[in-house]
Amino acid sequence: MNLLLLEDGDFIAADRVRLSGRRLTHLHEVHRAEHGDTLRVGRLGGDMGRGRLLQLDADSAELQVGFDQPPPAKLPVTLLLALPRPKMLRRVLQSVAAMGVPRLILLNSYRVEKSFWQTPFLEPAAIREQLILGLEQARDTRLPEVIIEKRFKPFVEDRLPQLASGSLGLVGHPGDHPACPRAVEQPVTLAIGPEGGWIPYEVDKLAEAGLQPVQLGERILRVETAVTALLARLF
């Protein structure tokens, strides 16, 4: 937790917050914070600044806070991800938030196991929890938007063309394609497949919607690694 992220409910005055639960535990056990310490704070959806610990005990902490700095810029990208397996999903949500992706679409694909859609990690509160961890890690305050699309064909046919319009549309896909471009200047719509990859039908449908296949080399990367590698190369 490189940023103490504050929500509206934490405020007991305009410049004062009271914390308990996970963040309090973290202050005690990881930061080993003490009365008078100054910490980096951010207001969820708002600015970042500093907080001074006025009081800290086993039950709660109180900080005086001020905000004077905008959060870091987001990447100009919409990330389309075939739904990863539940354990990977949690880490991917953290990475995506930490890297500064403003919009994530979790999409079905032929190679997404049906059971993955049943995971409790897809509940809005569970998604939010992982995103917050990513924001706290990277020092950002703005939650990415997460959209869930359980049906590949209607989404890719009816919604994706408009969504990708005006952006560079790319599908990360192993094979004999152009290399993923570097340091692009324009907005990007980037699709990354499931373990085992998109099936050819899906690659064709994504191409019809304006997303062209690009590759990162011979190595097959885990989804989480591929997301980070593609974003780091693109921006």
Next chain:
Amino acid sequence: MNLLLLEDGDFIAADRVRLSGRRLTHLHEVHRAEHGDTLRVGRLGGDMGRGRLLQLDADSAELQVGFDQPPPAKLPVTLLLALPRPKMLRRVLQSVAAMGVPRLILLNSYRVEKSFWQTPFLEPAAIREQLILGLEQARDTRLPEVIIEKRFKPFVEDRLPQLASGSLGLVGHPGDHPACPRAVEQPVTLAIGPEGGWIPYEVDKLAEAGLQPVQLGERILRVETAVTALLARLF
């Protein structure tokens, strides 16, 4: 497991292997392999090719194998990593092997907790296990070399200058430094700090040894994410 990685002890003839244990379980449960199936295989340290399942039951599998393809090229990089916490270490070892890093040095740093050096995940067999998982993921056959350096100063003063000689020396470090270069052509020696970063003394010592600080932006990334992002940007 995108590659079935074979070791000398698996061979019962020049073109035939017998498997049990983890890989057999994986064939049954994940690949749901059957008699006659063809799988991608690789010989540890050697070439890759195809294997045909001659026999498969609960106790063992036998494959007829042939090798006709070299493994993918490694990255021209030596990666110096402050020892991550044990849970992260395992994932980093997998990522490093999957990304094609040929040499990894795990180094002490002021912000590495002493207890991290006690983890059983640093045993040679445990390190090898994670590296193999990374190779199987990425389809590579050559194990990275992993060097453990428990003392920062003697390593950085006495061994690093020679080790980094002739390469582009870089330290990934947040702050007011040049941006990490892209698509470099020469070999690189890249150092990545612990959670919380190198201390200024360490950055100075690394600079004396020929490694200059570079940054990736305002966001603080987890070690595993930073490793992937820096490698993807550099190569």
